[in-house]
Amino acid sequence: MTKQEFLCLLRQKLSGLPEQDIEDRLTFYGEMIDDRIEEGCSEQDAVSDIGSADEIAAQIIADIPLTRLAKERLKPTRKMSTVEVVLLAIGSPLWLSLAIAAMAVVLSLYVVLWSVIVSVWAVFASFAACAVGGAVAGVVLACVGNVPSGIVLLGAGLVCAGLAILLHFGCGAATGGIVWLTKKIAFGIKKCFVRKEVAK
Secondary structure (H helix, E strand, O other), X not given: OXXXXXXXXXXXXXXXXXXXXXXXHHHHHHHHHHHHHHOOOOHHHHHHHHOOHHHHHHHXXXXXXXXXXXXXXXXXXXXXXXXXXXXHHHHHHHHHHHHHHHHHHHHHHHHHHHHHHHHHHHHHHHHHHHHHHHHHHHHHHHHOOOHHHHHHHHHHHHHHHHHHHHHHHXXXXXXXXXXXXXXXXXXXXXXXXXXXXXOO
């Protein structure tokens, strides 16, 4: 693939972003290809070394703040007529309340997911505390002469330590999954604002 083909493909993948961002990114990658060519690479090798246009476009979209995308997309392309303004105002009790309710439901589901994660980490912390407390109490009881109770507490502390270790791996995986899901949701929301331009 030549430099020009790569830049055209990248422009297509980025269509829907603010025009200044597209131009800045195309200039950056064009200069990067030129630098590699000056170092002695062929044009095709320089383009292939950069990576695929899909991966680069996904990374660029992920890096652009959602607020800038939303502001760019929500700019009115024309002035609204008086009838449209009146209809929006009259319908606002309905559509505004539905929009707020939908956002509240989505936000509450997201908060519930994080609450479950926090609760599981709290259970892990309690097992870890019980493990330390059981081990210390078992040793103290064994030293003061109450050996059977000391052994029972030491055993309970070891069981709690084992459960804490197992739960730690589960907590880490669950937290990683929620963070991954958060990134995917954010990327999906950004993709909604980056609508592809219809070719005319």
